[in-house]
Amino acid sequence: MPDHPFLLEAKGLSRHFGNNIAVNDVSFSIKQGEVLGFLGPNGAGKSTTMKMLSGNLAPDKGQILINGIDLLDKPAEAKACIGYLPETPPLYKEQTVSEFLRFCAKLNNIPKKQRITAVDNAIERCGLSDVSQRLIGHLSKGFQQRVGIAQAIIHEPAVVILDEPTSGLDPIQIREIRQLIREIANQHSVILSTHILPEVDMLCDRVQIISEGQLLFIDTIETLHEYMQxxxxxxxxxxxxxxxxxxxxxxxxxxxxxxxxxxxxxxxxxxxxxxxxxxxxxxxxxxxxxxxxxxxxxxxxxxxxxxxxx
Amino acid sequence: MLTISQNELQRLFLSPLAWIILALSQLLLAYLFLTHMDYFNALQGKMSAIPGAPGVTELIAMPLLSNTGMICLLITPLLTMRTIAEERRNENLPLLISAPISIYKIVIGKFIGTLSFFLCLIVMTLLMVMSITLGSSLDWLQVLSGTLGLVLLVASFSVIGIYLSSLFKQPTVAAISSFALLFLLWIIDWASTNAAEFTLLSWLSLLRHFQPMVQGQMNSQDVAYFLIIIFAFLLLTIRRLDRERLD
Structure with missing residues (x-):
């Protein structure tokens, strides 16, 4: 892995939708092994930022460097270093979990020899061993979310981007998914967006608060705690x-x-x-x-x- | 690229849609095949007296290939609406877009996937045609020219359907508009009354370029027309998906 100080760096990102400014001049970076929480009310521009980071949306202005590779100049190389789970997990419901993950492994150019190991690893890490032969459409929402996460980590990306990973789950599933995210954070840098404050408190090393497209606060979780004092x-x-x-x-x-x-x-x-x-x-x-x-x-x-x- | 087409094809066969389409079109084609056969049997007596009269290839095999073309026109919108519009509706597109694979590979992959399904259908039709050899002999070159025409025709259908699928979010809207456009391109030359006359409308017609190939004529003009359609719509689809990141 090249020795760039930051795994992911966003500089001056802006994005308009018509006359609305969704994201305005947002800059931040993430280091190796860090969990960065992206906090904000609904409609603050969290998902837009996540979409830009994953290459699903082109920014109007600004630059995104992933592992030192410009996402806009060399999209394929940069995208190989990120795993992305959108708000609605992209799943083919008619496939079984292992079929789907095998497809994702191929899609991410994992060489044939390592593909089986990669799929098995992802299944095991996300606790999907019992359901690997079941159809994704038949799984509960919590398990579908796990498949979504498995899809994002299957190619061992440097940065994993999770957009509201716990929304729409019941409290037990939320706890399990948080546990899973914590385990993933041991091996990857994670960017997590959420509107739930305790989640950031539990999972993140650093927090950014975004509101109406602008970053209001970037600091460690300890500083946030001081605010809470x-x-x-x-x-x-x-x-x-x-x-x-x-x-x-x-x-x-x-x-x-x-x-x-x-x-x-x-x-x-x-x-x-x-x-x-x-x-x-x-x-x-x-x-x-x-x-x-x-x-x-x-x-x-x-x-x-x-x-x-x- | 092949990964995407493989996945496309696999998912198609996981759903009942593919099987039902194959089964029902086979049923329809079998019925049409028998009708053509009957017709031929009725005419056979009279025709044997005329020198140079049309044979089995002209009267059974070729009409059947034309029918297959028509049936594919009806099927295409149903298949192509799944390729992009339905994925967009299910919010599955980010999976492909955030993968390290370029848009053109995604589009061509989906095109190959759809085309492969039609190739299955065409192969099954050809098996029916080949069954004629049990009792008679075929003009293989004409069958070959007709088959090539059919493949090019179906490829053009698919690519037009995929483009319209990339324009919409609702699969049904995509299906209806692809059907309308394909049907328009099929009948557009009805406006030109003189069949021999070469007009813009007749040049645009898919049927007008398909018919000579079924009759055993391989015109470079017709092949070029199909290839132009395929490349143009592939490019349009790639551009459309690329632009989606911008707005």
Whole structure:
């Protein structure tokens, strides 16, 4: 494998549909072994970007380099380095799983000798061994999705592009597909698009948030977690305490009563008052029964980033 | 390229469509074959007296090949609508487009796949024609010229059907429009009243170029016409699919 710093690099991608700008000047890159999450609400331009990366749609402007090969100049060579699973998995429902995968192996120019191994590998890695002789049309949606993933990894591509791989599945299937994606990520770089925040949290090393065709946020998952870090604690006591008493504790900016003996206190991000609260309640014998940092849900963070950008 | 045609053919035979088409067209052709045979038997007595009268090849084999051409015209839209329009509707095209294979190979692959199916049908018709040799003898060169004509005709049908299939998303729309265009090209020379006259309309007619070959005349003009049709529509289809990435 040539030593390019980035396996996939997109520079200044733009794409219009009529007067609508679907994707506007989007640039990003992915390194070896990385899982990049593409996050955004529906209609934000995720699928359009994925289609451009896989060569299904030509960008109006910009450049896509895969393994250092320009996708627009040498499409065949560049496409050999990517595996793509569109939103609707492209499957021939009248074929059996192994027939279909054998066709995909041939389509991806896998030499005859390695074809059987490649098909067997893909079947095994995607957990399709039990259904390999069944017709694809008869399989459940979760299994069809697995066949779609198998199709994308059969030629051992450097980068696997998955467009909303868990949409339309039931919770158990979602969990299984996520597990599968995590296993795939051990051997390939993965670009994953989704509108589900926890999915990004579970699977990705880096996140990009896209909205209305523009990239709003590119950073590691840790930074996203910092966004999620809240500056509030939830407290519950067995005894009656006034809001003023809590306010008197160091670093607490504001406190409010939520229920009978439950309070929410906010503090400045760098000054965690937990220790102060603990020692104070010991001294005052306040019978503390609950102390919990309040965490923002990913949804809150998402909205926050969107708001900040506007 | 061959991978695609193989897959195309395999999927065709996995569906009942291919078998039903083959079975029913065989049934129709067998009936027509017997009708021609009957006709020949009725005329045989009178004709034996006339020197240079038409023989079995002219009266049975060649009409049967013409009939096959007509039946293929009816079948083509049903087959070609599957090639691109139905794949597009099922959102299967990205599989082919994101594979490291160029568009022209995809199109030619699909064309070869469809043509191979028709070759099966033609071979089965020829077997019927050959059964005549059990009781009589055939003019093999004329059969050969007719068969070549039929292959070229069917290839033109397929390529026109595939092009129209690449234009639409709904398979039925693709099928109806291919049928309309093929039928138009079949009958377009009815407008020219004088059969010997050479006009633009008669030049466009598929039938007008097919008929001489069935009669045993191999004109380079006719062969060129079919080849032009095949190349032109293949190019149009490739361009159409290539442009799809742009809009």
């Amino acid at each position: 809240s500056s509030a604690l939830l407290l519950r006591f067995d005894t009656e305490i006034s809001v003023q008493q809590l306010n008197a504790i160091d670093h607490i900016l504001q406190s409010e009563r939520l229920a009978d003996n439950t309070y929410r206190v906010t503090f400045a991000p760098q000054h965690d008052p937990t220790q102060a609260i603990l020692s104070k309640s010991l001294v005052e014998q306040w019978q503390l029964t609950m102390l919990m940092p309040e965490k923002h849900s990913m949804e809150d963070v998402f909205m926050k980033i969107l708001r900040e950008e506007r």
